[in-house]
Structure formats: C-alpha cells, structure tokens
Amino acid sequence: MKLSKVITLLFSLIVYQLVGQPPKFSPPIGEEDYYMFPIRPNQPNTLAGNMGELRTSHFHAGLDIRTGGRKGLPVYAAADGYISRISISEGGYGKALYISHPNGEITVYAHLEKFTEDITKYTQNQQYAEKSLHVKLFPNKNDLIFKKGDIIAYSGNSGSSGGPHLHFEIRDKNHVILNPLKYNFEEIKDSTSPIVKKLAILPFTIDSRVNGIFQRKEIEIEQKSKVRYNAPDTIEVFGKIGFELLTYDKLDGVNFKCGISEIDFYIGNDLVFNQKIDSLKFSTQRNILVHYNYERYIETGNKFHKMYIDNGNMLDIYNTNEHKGKFIFDESCIYNALVKISDVYGNESIFEFVLKCTSPTFNTTQQIDTQKISQLNNVLVIQNNNKDSTIQILSPHNNHSISPKYVNNNNFTYLWKMNNSSIQSIDLCDSLIVMNPQEQVPPNTVFDFYDDKIKTHFRKNSLFDTIYYSTDNYYNADSTMEIFSIGNPKLYPLRNSIDLTILSNKNFDVNKTHAYKISENKYSFSGGVWKEHQFHFSTREFGEYTLLTDSIAPSITPITLSKSNLKFKIKDDLSGIKNFNVLVNEKWILMDYDYKTNQIWSVDFNSSNNEQGIIKVIVTDNADNETIYTSIIK
Ligand SMILES: [Zn+2]
Incomplete structure (x- = not known):
C-alpha cells in the first residue's frame, strides 16, 4: 500500500471517530447537500406519506409533504436545473413540474396550485395553441432554467389529491423512483421504529398445515417494548408454508401509516427472505397487487407484505434463495424465527416467533372454519357436519370420492385440488352443492372464454397467475338492468386488461350506451363501443358491469x-x-x-x-x- 493511501485511510478513520458513525444510508459522495427541501426549507416538516408506501395499485413514488391544510406555499427548485416536463391533468398529479438536474436526476413537484410567471406564460402559449387546459409539455434545455432555491410554483391540491400538500419525487435519469429521504433532509426527523401488527401463516399445498389444519392463520402480535414484538404462542407448521406481515412505519410527531423500507426474515440463523424498497420502476408498479395479499385487502383493507415471492411477481425488490420464501417443513423440529423491519432512517423493530414442525393428525383440537366452502391457494376447503363418510366431487367426465382430512367436534374437513378437474357439484350425502362451473385460465397465454352472452379475451399479460374464471348475467330485482358478472373480484387482481364482448338483445341507443362498473350502487363509466350488434369494452378489474344509456346532457x-x-x-x-x-x-x-x-x-x-x-x-x-x-x- 502506498504511503499516501495509508494516510488517507488514517485520516478517514480519524474523521469517523470525530463525527461518530457514518450515516447508515449515505447518498453518493459529494451529493449530500445536492438537494434542498422543496417547501418550507430549514424548518421542521412532517409527511403524510413516504416513498414505498403501499397504495392500492402502486407503491407511493415520493414524499407527501404536509402544508398545514394551506395552499399557495412557495415551492422551490430543489437544485439547479431546467424544467423538462410540465403536465396538467384532471386527475393524477394535477398541475406538476419536472426539473432535470446536471447530475442526471429528475425532481417532480405535484398537485400544485399554480406555476410562477415564466412557466405559466410558457404553458399558456401551448394551452391556447392546443385549445386545452390539459397539456403535457417537454420544454427544451434552454427554455426554463432555474437555480437551486428559486421559486417555481405554489403548492396546492390539484389532481387526485385528498387535501393540500406537496408531492415530491426524486428519480434517476431513467425515471427509476428513488427514495428522497436518503438525501439527508434535516427538515424531516424520524426516530420512531416501524410498528408490527399481525403475522399471517398460510399453506401452499394440499398436504400443508398451519396449527394442524389447512388455513391461513392471522396472529395478533404482542408488543414487548418500543422495538420488540413477539407472537404469543408457538406456531405449528407442516408442508409448504409462507409468511405474511402487517407492518407500517410511523414518523415522529404524526400518526400516518407510512411505508417501511426493509424486511429481513430469519429462520434459525439463516436469512431466508429480504425485501428492500429502495428504488422502483414504473413498469413494475402494478405488481404491488401480488406483493401484498390482495384477497385480504379486499376483505379487510389490511395490506400484508408477503414474505415470499408470489407467482407472477416481477418486482426486483427481493433477495432470497431458491425457495423464494416458501418453506417446506417436513420433520419434527423447532425454529426460532426473527423478522427485522427497518425504515429508511435505519430505525428497526424486531419481531420474534417460534415455529414447531408437527405432522398432521386426523383429530384436531383447532377451531375449524364453519364456512361450507372456501378456497385458498387453489385448494377447495369443504366442511361437512356429523358425517364421517366420503363425499362425492362430481365432474363432467368422472366423479371422485374423497375422505375427510381432519375433524374437530364432528366437523369434518375435505380438501380438493382445484386443478384436478372442473367441478359441477359436490354430493355431501344429505345435500348437493351445485357449483358455478369455472374454467382454469393460465397466465402468459392468450385465452378465450365463452358463455352464451359474454366472450372474454385474456391477453398474454392479463394475468399474474392461474385463475378459476366464470362469467354470469342476470337481471336486477325490478328487471330493469342486466348485470354482467365478470370473474371473481374478491380473489383475483388483473395485471393487464381483458377484452369483453357482450351480446345484448335489448334495443339500446348505441351512441349513448356504454359499460359501467357497479360498486356499492354507484356506476363508473368504463367506456366501450358497439360493433355489429355486439358491445366491446376492456377492463383491468373483475366485478359487476352493466350497460347504461346516458341521454341527459351536462x-x-x-x-x-x-x-x-x-x-x-x-x-x-x-x-x-x-x-x-x-x-x-x-x-x-x-x-x-x-x-x-x-x-x-x-x-x-x-x-x-x-x-x-x-x-x-x-x-x-x-x-x-x-x-x-x-x-x-x-
Ligand atoms: Zn403523493
């Protein structure tokens, strides 16, 4: 080693000793003060949302900086640069500005009330030329140049914003979303560790068990101290098992549920799964629908982070081994499991629980779900009371007799792998359950499904994973409206649109009739066109739709x-x-x-x-x- 290098090394060691530990996340060398805080700089600020937070169909891309319920606060250029995009839209970011900086990065300022004079003039020229309020402009490098700290706009509540705030993003040159809180803004303080609420454990195969039965089990977590959490009881597992965690971050002084940055999951001494929301690509944002447990979200509003990579998930935020977080427990064993949850400031919480591997027994003391029929990971779970006998699964081509897998208090549970064959009905000896016939639709394949009224076209990228699909049509109570039921919206998210064709004998005014999605007695416009007595529309959401004629002008x-x-x-x-x-x-x-x-x-x-x-x-x-x-x- 050269002497000069040794001196440099010694010098840096001394510096570290003087200033204490180097910060846990340091931005690239020399960029520590590159950006200034874009609103109310040099004073304490609070956030209503952070980067990586789980929203319904995307990870939140930036910071939601609170403005105390006010609009019209000056917004500053976070660094030298030029306005590279101006966008005014009805929803979304509303009035938004993008600045390109000499370091190649881009900052984004959204939900603005108005721009400063130069930008307004530039924008209005185009608005008058296009005769449209809504524009998307890409000014040249020399058109609108700003210095760090120059006022560029005033904060507002424009677009899809639920209250005044500034949405602020930092992106790299390819528009990959970065975490603004990694840039050491003094304005945001956070010494609060993430909160851990619930653990869920679930089986992936028909022979897997959680506490002796085939179920997704949610466990309330006990908080032992500010940063330590425990599961109250040992959890018994067998077969192929996955884990999910309900956790969020809290920042100092505010009660908003923000996003955590990192999860490390250890079984024994092995790090078996890691997720780190550090940077995000817009092209994979919609994979959030398979990142969190979609079915539970629809049912309860809770978004559990899956600590396994589910089928079809194309996010690149995970680090794991060949099991992808889906473990096989097959011998008698005991494991201490530990999950470390961190926020971007390095505040950590530790959650520990104990796993015991136990072979399943026929008689169980566990409470069994009394739902007659449910579905979990493409296994049909059937309950039958007081019948210690086989039941019949009736399929179009053959029938299958199946025996109960376990029993508690005369409640017998039968399990059936849905990909065995399509089911017409289930004969429980004293009753017959007629099933809505469902077709298995694979992902990554073009697939057409027909019933007598509705044709469904699945595009190659419509699905994340295999689904069981059916459509139905019926009239509402007073027979005025025909309802088209498309797939199962409680179970399955769509990665991309499906195309639907509806045959309707009703005489519609074809120019004024469109598809509407029905949710809670509200109708939302879903578009579509008539072509040769057939109605065509596309959607990214399963659910109930109807055709309505709007002949009333605004x-x-x-x-x-x-x-x-x-x-x-x-x-x-x-x-x-x-x-x-x-x-x-x-x-x-x-x-x-x-x-x-x-x-x-x-x-x-x-x-x-x-x-x-x-x-x-x-x-x-x-x-x-x-x-x-x-x-x-x-
Ligand atoms: Zn936002």
Whole structure:
C-alpha cells in the first residue's frame, strides 16, 4: 500500500471517530447537500406519506409533504436545473413540474396550485395553441432554467389529491423512483421504529398445515417494548408454508401509516427472505397487487407484505434463495424465527416467533372454519357436519370420492385440488352443492372464454397467475338492468386488461350506451363501443358491469360573470364530463377545472374593451351529450 493511501485511510478513520458513525444510508459522495427541501426549507416538516408506501395499485413514488391544510406555499427548485416536463391533468398529479438536474436526476413537484410567471406564460402559449387546459409539455434545455432555491410554483391540491400538500419525487435519469429521504433532509426527523401488527401463516399445498389444519392463520402480535414484538404462542407448521406481515412505519410527531423500507426474515440463523424498497420502476408498479395479499385487502383493507415471492411477481425488490420464501417443513423440529423491519432512517423493530414442525393428525383440537366452502391457494376447503363418510366431487367426465382430512367436534374437513378437474357439484350425502362451473385460465397465454352472452379475451399479460374464471348475467330485482358478472373480484387482481364482448338483445341507443362498473350502487363509466350488434369494452378489474344509456346532457350553472372573471359549475349525472370549452365572442378562453368541486374558472380573462361580450360555454359528457350555455357580459 502506498504511503499516501495509508494516510488517507488514517485520516478517514480519524474523521469517523470525530463525527461518530457514518450515516447508515449515505447518498453518493459529494451529493449530500445536492438537494434542498422543496417547501418550507430549514424548518421542521412532517409527511403524510413516504416513498414505498403501499397504495392500492402502486407503491407511493415520493414524499407527501404536509402544508398545514394551506395552499399557495412557495415551492422551490430543489437544485439547479431546467424544467423538462410540465403536465396538467384532471386527475393524477394535477398541475406538476419536472426539473432535470446536471447530475442526471429528475425532481417532480405535484398537485400544485399554480406555476410562477415564466412557466405559466410558457404553458399558456401551448394551452391556447392546443385549445386545452390539459397539456403535457417537454420544454427544451434552454427554455426554463432555474437555480437551486428559486421559486417555481405554489403548492396546492390539484389532481387526485385528498387535501393540500406537496408531492415530491426524486428519480434517476431513467425515471427509476428513488427514495428522497436518503438525501439527508434535516427538515424531516424520524426516530420512531416501524410498528408490527399481525403475522399471517398460510399453506401452499394440499398436504400443508398451519396449527394442524389447512388455513391461513392471522396472529395478533404482542408488543414487548418500543422495538420488540413477539407472537404469543408457538406456531405449528407442516408442508409448504409462507409468511405474511402487517407492518407500517410511523414518523415522529404524526400518526400516518407510512411505508417501511426493509424486511429481513430469519429462520434459525439463516436469512431466508429480504425485501428492500429502495428504488422502483414504473413498469413494475402494478405488481404491488401480488406483493401484498390482495384477497385480504379486499376483505379487510389490511395490506400484508408477503414474505415470499408470489407467482407472477416481477418486482426486483427481493433477495432470497431458491425457495423464494416458501418453506417446506417436513420433520419434527423447532425454529426460532426473527423478522427485522427497518425504515429508511435505519430505525428497526424486531419481531420474534417460534415455529414447531408437527405432522398432521386426523383429530384436531383447532377451531375449524364453519364456512361450507372456501378456497385458498387453489385448494377447495369443504366442511361437512356429523358425517364421517366420503363425499362425492362430481365432474363432467368422472366423479371422485374423497375422505375427510381432519375433524374437530364432528366437523369434518375435505380438501380438493382445484386443478384436478372442473367441478359441477359436490354430493355431501344429505345435500348437493351445485357449483358455478369455472374454467382454469393460465397466465402468459392468450385465452378465450365463452358463455352464451359474454366472450372474454385474456391477453398474454392479463394475468399474474392461474385463475378459476366464470362469467354470469342476470337481471336486477325490478328487471330493469342486466348485470354482467365478470370473474371473481374478491380473489383475483388483473395485471393487464381483458377484452369483453357482450351480446345484448335489448334495443339500446348505441351512441349513448356504454359499460359501467357497479360498486356499492354507484356506476363508473368504463367506456366501450358497439360493433355489429355486439358491445366491446376492456377492463383491468373483475366485478359487476352493466350497460347504461346516458341521454341527459351536462348541467352548466353560472357562478360569476364579469369582465375579469368567469366561473361556472359543470356537472354530469352518469357518464361524466369529457370536455368543456368557453368562448367569448368566438375566442377560446383558458379555464381551470377542479373535478372535485365541479367548477371551471377563467385564468387570465380580462375583457378590457367596452364592447359587450357574447359568452358561450359548451360542455360534453362521455356519451357525447352536449349542453351550450350562452349569455352576455356587459
Ligand atoms: Zn403523493
């Protein structure tokens, strides 16, 4: 080793001793102060959301910085750079700015109320040229240059935002999402460790057991100290088993459930599974639907992190061995299991539990679910009371007799692997359960499914995993509406759209009739077109759909009509607003729009001349019904 190197090494050791331990996560050398906090800098700030948090169909991509319920707070360029994208959309990020920085990274500022003057002028030129409020612009390098700390915009609540805040992201040059909290912002403090709520243990194969039975078992976790958690009892396992954890992070001083950064799962001394939400690609975001337990989320709203890589999951945030977190317990043994959950600041919580491997017995003392029929990991679980006998699984081609697998208190449990054959009915000796015939649909394959009214086309990438699928159609109670039931929305998420074709004998106004998804007696527009007496639409969600005709045009109510300010309420009852245009003396006027309050208002309207203006407001809904409102401004 050269002498100069030794000196450098010695020097760094001394520096480390002087300043204490190096920070656990340090950004690339020299970039520690690259970014400044983009809002209310140099003062304590709090977050309502962090990067990696589990949202319904994506991981949250940035920080949701709270603004105390206020709008209009200055937003600063986090570092030198140029505006590389301006986007104004009805939902999503609303009014958003993207800055490209000399280090190649990009910062994103979303749900803004308005931009500063230069950016506004640049944007309005395009808005008038396109005659549209909603634009997506990519300015050149030299158009809009800003220095670190320059005001670029004012915070707001635009787009799909549930309250005023600033959504802030840092991305690398390929738009891979990075964690902004790795950049040592002094404004955010967190010394609170993650919270651990529940463990779930589940079987993957028909011969697997959790506490002696074929079940997904949720266990409430006991908190022993601030950072230590235990499962109250030893858990008995057998066969191929997986584990899931309900956990979230809490930041200092706020009660929001934020996302954790890392999970390390040890069985004995072996690290068997690791997940680290460090960076995320937009292209794999939807895999979150197989990252957390979707079925439990639909049922309870809880998002359990699976500590195994489920079939079809293409996220690259895991580190594990060939078992991918699905373990086989087959001998008598006892394991101490330990899960370490960390947030991005390195605060850790430790959760410990004990696993005992036990061969299943026929008689069990465990409480058995009394649901007649349930389904778990493509195994059908059938309960039969007071019948110690075989039952019959009736299939189109052959029938199978099966014996109970275990019993508790005269409640017998039978298990049936669904991929054995499709089931028509189950004969329980004294009763017959008729099953809705379901077809097995494999992933990664183009597949068509027909019933007499509905054709379903699965695209190659529609599914994450094999599903059991059926469709159905029936009329509602007063026979006014035909309902099309598509797949099982409680069990299966879709990776990508499926294409549906519906044959309907009803005489519809084909131009104004579309598909609507039914949820809790609400109808949401799902589009679609008529072609040769068939209705075609695509969807990424299983569920119940119907065809509805919207022949009622939107309503327009004036709120303000003056020479410097125009404001209207615009509403549509069924299909929703598609677009709106406001003209004064036939000249297009730029209007802002907030779908949450159903209002449009003029942005820079100023009729300085003394002539009277003829104002015309044209609003169209998604079924192309149009309303025109005219008036005169004096
Ligand atoms: Zn956000």
